[in-house]
């Protein structure tokens with residue numbers, strides 16, 4: 001269903017790796033709503049993923065950028081403005097990776113080089129992205145910046161490991177930068193706290209398939225899918241949400257406010 005909510009709006013989308021990626025679905029939805037954008041991902045992901053296919057489908061150009069490199073980000077922002085013909089209205093940060101998780105290290109046995117790398121990729125990259133945009137004065141007034149996060153930032157989910165700390169940092173950066181972006185440029189900054197979703201990054205978490213069904217049974221509306229997240233993000237990029245900023249917005253079918261559900265209680269009924 002398209003409403004032309006993003007007609008004439010221009011943006012940058014990070015993190016579309018394959019068709020399961022939340023960023024991939026979001027790019028398709030933004031395209032359907034009349035928005036145009038540059039796609040970006042880490043150079044290594046270009047080789048592994050299928051981003052060319054998405055670019056073709058949506059008439060977009062791709063600019064590789066490692067989101068931990070300020071030089072790459074500055075180049076991305078400058079080139080995006082050239083390609084799109086002016087300032088930017090929306091940015092989606094959909095990036096996450098923990099080296100400790102990948103290497104099977106427990107939270108109580110972190111290798112701190114891994115921790116630092118994962119934090120840089122998953123959390124500090126959001127600050128770096130916004131700083132590049134801010135310094136280049138690249139955002140249009142009433143623009144909108146969104147990053148994706150997970151409720152492990154507020155509550156403990158043991159297997160989410162150091163990503164929980166990365167997400168807590170990411171959400172804090174959204175509030176802090178949101179203040180300056182709001183004051184100086186009338187730009188809003190929010191995080192969407194999404195249900196567990198079967199993507200490459202999601203499936204890296206131990207016990208993910210049991211966990212996703214637990215979350216589904218705990219959520220009165222069921223888990224929010226990647227497509228649901230894309231739809232929600234479209235609203236945050238539209239002009240209908242201009243005064244929403246510095247928020248962590250739960251998009252999880254009600255999971256975050258549910259103590260226990262009937263289905264879960266029944267599992268424990270003797």
Ligand SMILES: NC(=O)c1ccc[n+]([C@@H]2O[C@H](COP(=O)([O-])OP(=O)(O)OC[C@H]3O[C@@H](n4cnc5c(N)ncnc54)[C@H](O)[C@@H]3O)[C@@H](O)[C@H]2O)c1
Nearest residue numbers: 015017021022042045067095096148196197199200201202
């Ligand atoms: N899948 C879930 O269960 C879930 C739930 C809540 C939030 N999220 C968040 O959603 C976002 C998108 O993840 P996804 O689930 O769509 O998985 P995904 O694996 O499809 O996307 C993660 C992306 O991060 C990119 N990336 C990694 N290192 C990078 C770097 N150095 N520079 C630039 N890009 C880099 C990857 O190439 C990939 O495209 C992440 O922030 C993730 O934490 C996911």
